[in-house]
Amino acid sequence: MALCTKMFLFLLPFLLCHSMARADTCSDCFTQSRAAYYPNSDQQGTESGACEYGAFGATLNGGDVSAASNLYKNGVGCGACYQVRCTNAKYCSNNGVTIVITDSGASDNTDFILSQHAFSKMGLNADAGASLLSLGVVGIEYRRVSCSYPSKNITFKIDQSSNNPYYFAFQIWYQQGNNDIAAVQLCETENLTCKLLERSHGAVWAVASPPRGALSLRMMLSGGDDGDETWLVPPNDIPQNWTAGALYDSGIQVQ
Ligand SMILES: *[C@@H]1O[C@H](CO)[C@@H](O)[C@H](O)[C@H]1NC(C)=O
Ligand SMILES: *[C@@H]1O[C@H](CO)[C@@H](O)[C@H](O)[C@H]1NC(C)=O
Numbered sequence: 170m171a172l173c174t175k176m177f178l179f180l181l182p183f184l185l186c187h188s189m190a191r192a193d194t195c196s197d198c199f200t201q202s203r204a205a206y207y208p209n210s211d212q213q214g215t216e217s218g219a220c221e222y223g224a225f226g227a228t229l230n231g232g233d234v235s236a237a238s239n240l241y242k243n244g245v246g247c248g249a250c251y252q253v254r255c256t257n258a259k260y261c262s263n264n265g266v267t268i269v270i271t272d273s274g275a276s277d278n279t280d281f282i283l284s285q286h287a288f289s290k291m292g293l294n295a296d297a298g299a300s301l302l303s304l305g306v307v308g309i310e311y312r313r314v315s316c317s318y319p320s321k322n323i324t325f326k327i328d329q330s331s332n333n334p335y336y337f338a339f340q341i342w343y344q345q346g347n348n349d350i351a352a353v354q355l356c357e358t359e360n361l362t363c364k365l366l367e368r369s370h371g372a373v374w375a376v377a378s379p380p381r382g383a384l385s386l387r388m389m390l391s392g393g394d395d396g397d398e399t400w401l402v403p404p405n406d407i408p409q410n411w412t413a414g415a416l417y418d419s420g421i422q423v424q
């Protein structure tokens with residue numbers, strides 16, 4: 170249920186808001202909800218988030234990360250970016266904070282459990298941020314926004330559980346824009362035979378007995394207006410000697 174809160178406040182562009190709402194994709198409008206924060210003493214995110222980003226998940230986006238409940242979507246939501254702003258005019262800034270989903274979780278009817286860093290950043294200033302923290306759970310509104318990783322290409326992180334050549338598991342880091350990765354194909358680079366992969370858990374894709382040789386990973390992003398399936402084909406392959414823990418630059422980025 171998207172409410173065009175900001176527009177209601179200013180009333181003037183009411184007609185625009187109305188027509189967007191009728192289109193049922195009020196994509197720039199905010200949804201009302203609630204947010205809490207991780208009760209740990211750590212300022213940043215958690216290293217044990219369900220997306221399995223590990224230490225990367227704690228520090229990604231400057232530590233402005235979050236667990237999501239419905240928006241986690243069995244791992245499809247991992248890496249998605251949302252603008253979240255609290256609604257208490259006394260404490261809350263208009264911009265709020267932009268977070269990246271790294272974990273799954275709910276508490277007290279929340280859509281987000283933010284890192285403390287992100288939660289206090291919703292405040293007008295440091296004092297207001299501290300006041301927000303003392304409230305614990307606050308009313309918020311949120312909307313999906315594009316992720317932005319200037320000077321990064323989409324990067325394949327070979328998961329620690331991988332074991333060349335028996336088991337190939339990986340994550341896709343630094344995808345810009347506001348589309349989900351709907352599907353991934355793994356292709357061997359000799360005959361270009363491809364197979365569709367399964368999302369294993371969290372942000373991890375995996376396949377047992379991967380093809381020998383260098384590997385090409387193709388991604389299909391959701392959100393094509395016309396429902397067309399367009400595969401993003403990175404210029405860089407993953408070399409034959411891929412190793413657990415390694416990062417490989419895909420050589421491509423999306424907006
Ligand atoms: C490519 O095809 C040839 C002939 O069918 C086969 O021998 C070879 O193993 C294939 N290469 C890969 C990497 O699957
Ligand atoms: C993998 O192979 C490339 C050449 O294809 C080489 O430059 C690189 O050092 C190798 N990496 C490892 C970890 O063996």
Ligand SMILES: *[C@@H]1O[C@H](CO)[C@@H](O)[C@H](O)[C@H]1NC(C)=O
Binds near residue numbers: 404
């Ligand atoms: C991203 O990929 C492009 C094209 O392959 C390459 O020229 C560029 O150096 C890469 N950028 C980074 C930050 O690795």
